[in-house]
Amino acid sequence: MKAVEVLQRNSRGAFTVPAHGLYPYQWLWDSAFIALGWTQVDWERAWQELLCLFDYGQGPDGMLPHIVFHEQSRDYFPGPDVWGREARAQPATSGITQPPVVATVVRYLYEKDPDRARARERARYLFPKLLAFHRWLYHARDPYRTGLVVIVHPWESGMDNSPAWDKPLSRVPVENLPPYERRDVKHVNPEERPRKEDYDRYLSLLYLFRRLEYDPREIYRQSPFKVVDVGFNAILQRANRDLYALAVLLQEDPYEIEEWIVRGEVGLEALWDREAGFYFSWDLVAGEPIAVKTSAGFLPLFAGTPHQGRASLLAQEAERWGEKARYLLPSVDPTSPFFEPRRYWRGPVWINVNWMVAEGFRDYGFAALAERLKADALALMEREGFREYYDPLTGQGRGGEGFSWSAALALFWTR
Numbered sequence: 178m179k180a181v182e183v184l185q186r187n188s189r190g191a192f193t194v195p196a197h198g199l200y201p202y203q204w205l206w207d208s209a210f211i212a213l214g215w216t217q218v219d220w221e222r223a224w225q226e227l228l229c230l231f232d233y234g235q236g237p238d239g240m241l242p243h244i245v246f247h248e249q250s251r252d253y254f255p256g257p258d259v260w261g262r263e264a265r266a267q268p269a270t271s272g273i274t275q276p277p278v279v280a281t282v283v284r285y286l287y288e289k290d291p292d293r294a295r296a297r298e299r300a301r302y303l304f305p306k307l308l309a310f311h312r313w314l315y316h317a318r319d320p321y322r323t324g325l326v327v328i329v330h331p332w333e334s335g336m337d338n339s340p341a342w343d344k345p346l347s348r349v350p351v352e353n354l355p356p357y358e359r360r361d362v363k364h365v366n367p368e369e370r371p372r373k374e375d376y377d378r379y380l381s382l383l384y385l386f387r388r389l390e391y392d393p394r395e396i397y398r399q400s401p402f403k404v405v406d407v408g409f410n411a412i413l414q415r416a417n418r419d420l421y422a423l424a425v426l427l428q429e430d431p432y433e434i435e436e437w438i439v440r441g442e443v444g445l446e447a448l449w450d451r452e453a454g455f456y457f458s459w460d461l462v463a464g465e466p467i468a469v470k471t472s473a474g475f476l477p478l479f480a481g482t483p484h485q486g487r488a489s490l491l492a493q494e495a496e497r498w499g500e501k502a503r504y505l506l507p508s509v510d511p512t513s514p515f516f517e518p519r520r521y522w523r524g525p526v527w528i529n530v531n532w533m534v535a536e537g538f539r540d541y542g543f544a545a546l547a548e549r550l551k552a553d554a555l556a557l558m559e560r561e562g563f564r565e566y567y568d569p570l571t572g573q574g575r576g577g578e579g580f581s582w583s584a585a586l587a588l589f590w591t592r
Contacts, residue, residue: 181218183563183584184211188222191229192247196565196577199364201250203230205243205275206335207582209282210529214585217592220290224299227283231306234270239309240317240393243275243332254360255380261387272383272391276335276409277314278533280307280416284423297427304427307420308434314413315437317393324440325410325448327461329400330382334409334473336508336522337379338371340515341404341469345460348401349378369519369575378402405459407448408473412533414441414480445482454490470494470510471522472530478537488541495538495546502569504553506531511569518568519575525566528554528583532590551590558587 187194192203193211200207208230215223234245246257246269257269283303290296318326328334331342354377361370371379382402389395397403417437424431448456450466456474457466475491477483483491501511509516509524517523531554539547557567557574563583565576 178588180214180563180584180587183579184214184218184581184588186579187581189247191225192245193226193581195582196580198252199361199565199577201248201252203234203245203247205230205234205241206278206529209278210532210582211585212282213285213589214582214587216286216289217588220286220292220295223286224290224295227279227286227303228299230279231303233268235306235310236270238393239306239311239313241274241277241279241310241313242270243273244271246270252360252364254358255383259380259383262391272386273330273333274314275333276412277310277416278412280311280420280423281412283307284419287423287426300423301427304420304423304429307423311413311417311420311434311437313393318397320394320397322440324437324442324444325405325459326413327397327403328406328409329386329396329402331375331379331402334404334406336408336471336473338375338520339469339471339473339522340509340513341406341458341467341471341473342402343469343515344467345402345404345462346375346378348462349381350401351377351381354381354384365576369521371521401462403461404467405448405461406473407445407456407458408471408476410441410445410448411456411473411476411480411482414438414445414477414482417441418481441480442482445477445480448477449483449487454487455494469515470513472506472508472527472534475506475534475537476530478541479533481537481540483541485541488538488543492538492541492543492546495534499549504557504567504569504572505550506534506553507569508566518570519573521566521576524569525575526553526557526569527566528558528586532586555587555590558583563587 195207208226212223212226235241260271262269287296287300314326331337421431421434450457456477460467499505504526508522531550535547535550561574563580564574565580
């Protein structure tokens with residue numbers, strides 16, 4: 178099967194790179210989705226994907242970085258030398274995080290692994306690490322106990338150049354930025370990648386965090402980019418629910434997690450915009466909602482927080498998007514002036530988002546809509562191969578080729 182070949186080709190022993198050349202390291206949320214695919218091939222390899230992430234990436238404070246640099250590569254920028262964290266960890270890591278979908282995947286592996294002894298052993302090993310990661314998120318990024326964590330860099334959202342970040346990112350100064358050479362545009366057409374002005378600001382934030390020696394308190398205080406990302410928080414809320422279930426199954430104390438869930442539900446539902454009938458992220462610096470409709474606004478369905486009326490409005494919204502786009506789910510409202518069908522997170526369909534949103538719609542009883550999200554994703558992969566993302570108007574594959582989480586979720590979805 179071609180999907181299995183992609184995972185095997187991108188496997189580096191105990192971890193899987195997202196795509197050969199373009200992304201030569203281990204990424205946090207990529208590994209979670211990739212582990213789901215490995216369950217259809219080799220359960221032990223699925224567990225190893227997550228063990229590798231935590232054993233080599235997690236810091237003593239519980240922080241889980243978005244990249245683990247297991248080896249040197251000239252194909253990717255910014256690499257470990259730019260992050261400057263080589264002395265802190267072996268291997269080196271980045272200094273920011275990524276959407277915490279891992280607990281959701283660990284729960285699935287624990288419940289479905291046919292080898293029950295292995296499942297118990299691995300889940301017991303990973304549970305305190307997951308708990309430490311979630312605890313770090315609340316301590317470092319929600320110091321006022323609002324139930325919502327803050328991202329301090331667009332890369333932490335996983336949706337790097339989403340138009341939702343345009344305004345808060347515009348505050349980031351770029352004076353005195355050292356010269357640099359991007360490597361991504363050597364692998365992918367620049368029209369499909371973030372623009373240079375975005376990259377300038379990404380790097381300006383990175384250098385700020387490095388000067389602050391990655392002190393989470395100082396980063397929270399000084400970052401000019403502070404956003405309550407609805408997508409990140411929805412994924413965290415779902416992960417908290419799954420972590421709570423793991424605690425019960427493993428006979429661990431769930432009290433702390435239960436508190437996160439209660440506060441998180443209230444916080445996440447506060448991001449609902451009644452007039453727009455949609456969930457928006459919040460610009461913490463400007464003190465205002467970011468009224469841009471992106472696919473992240475559907476992810477509270479994955480968290481299970483909306484009441485049925487709000488879920489119905491989101492279903493109607495998705496159907497409207499489907500009238501303008503041949504394939505669901507564009508990463509940006511196709512009627513928006515920000516919509517760019519070929520440029521990374523400004524319009525294309527992403528397989529991982531389709532999977533999460535489909536899970537959410539199915540949970541709320543919108544089976545036909547969930548089935549369309551699945552069918553569109555599988556049709557795109559059948560037609561164009563396992564690409565990083567796809568044009569929602571033409572179906573053309575864009576970005577990296579032989580993309581691991583696309584192949585992994587194709588395997589998982591057709592199990």
